[in-house]
Amino acid sequence: MVAIMERYDLVKAKEFFQDKTSFTLGPVEVDRKIQERSGEIQIIDVRAAEDYKKAHLPSAINIPKTQWESPHGLSRDKINVVYCYSQACHLAAHAALHFAERGFPVMEMEGGFKTWQESNFPIER
Numbered sequence: 001m002v003a004i005m006e007r008y009d010l011v012k013a014k015e016f017f018q019d020k021t022s023f024t025l026g027p028v029e030v031d032r033k034i035q036e037r038s039g040e041i042q043i044i045d046v047r048a049a050e051d052y053k054k055a056h057l058p059s060a061i062n063i064p065k066t067q068w069e070s071p072h073g074l075s076r077d078k079i080n081v082v083y084c085y086s087q088a089c090h091l092a093a094h095a096a097l098h099f100a101e102r103g104f105p106v107m108e109m110e111g112g113f114k115t116w117q118e119s120n121f122p123i124e125r
Contacts, residue, residue, distance in 0.1 A: 023096070024108050030081055031121045034058055042075045044082040046095040047113065055123045057083065057116060065091070068098050080106045086114040 025033075033041050034057070043060040045052050052062035060083075061073040074080050080099060084091035089112055096106045109116075117123065 023106075024110050025081060026110050027116045027119050027121060030057070030109050030116075031119075033081075040078055042073070042078045042080050044074065044080050044095070045113075046082055046084050046091050051085075051113075055117075055125050056113070058122055058124050060124070063095070065095070068095065071099065071102075071104075074099060074104050076104060078105070080104055081109050082106060083109040083116070084112045086112040 030041070030043070034043070043057050045056045045060040045062045046064060046068075047056075047062070049062055049064050052060075052064070056062065063071045063073060082092045082095045082099070084095075087110065092108045092112065096108045099106045
């Protein structure tokens with residue numbers, strides 16, 4: 001335990017979690033924003049097109065990795081909330097980085113589509 005604490009950096013931990021909460025949303029928060037229909041977010045599914053066609057979040061648009069260079073549907077006026085398959089999938093984080101580097105406001109939905117489904121939130125087919 002002492003060895004772990006010697007390497008633990010409280011300042012970096014605080015910065016990490018501040019950044020994480022600033023740039024991620026959980027499924028409950030995303031569902032609430034969809035229900036409010038405030039128009040402040042755009043849902044972006046970065047999974048493969050065939051998986052998107054099977055089921056996706058309500059109003060989500062599909063931008064698989066093959067289309068990241070010309071991402072039709074991303075908004076510069078809304079927060080683009082990206083998601084992928086699961087918490088273990090880093091595709092959404094890579095997409096968020098890619099889109100942010102190109103000037104798009106972006107956040108990641110934690111847990112991905114798997115957590116969304118497990119939470120029994122609505123899906124579109």
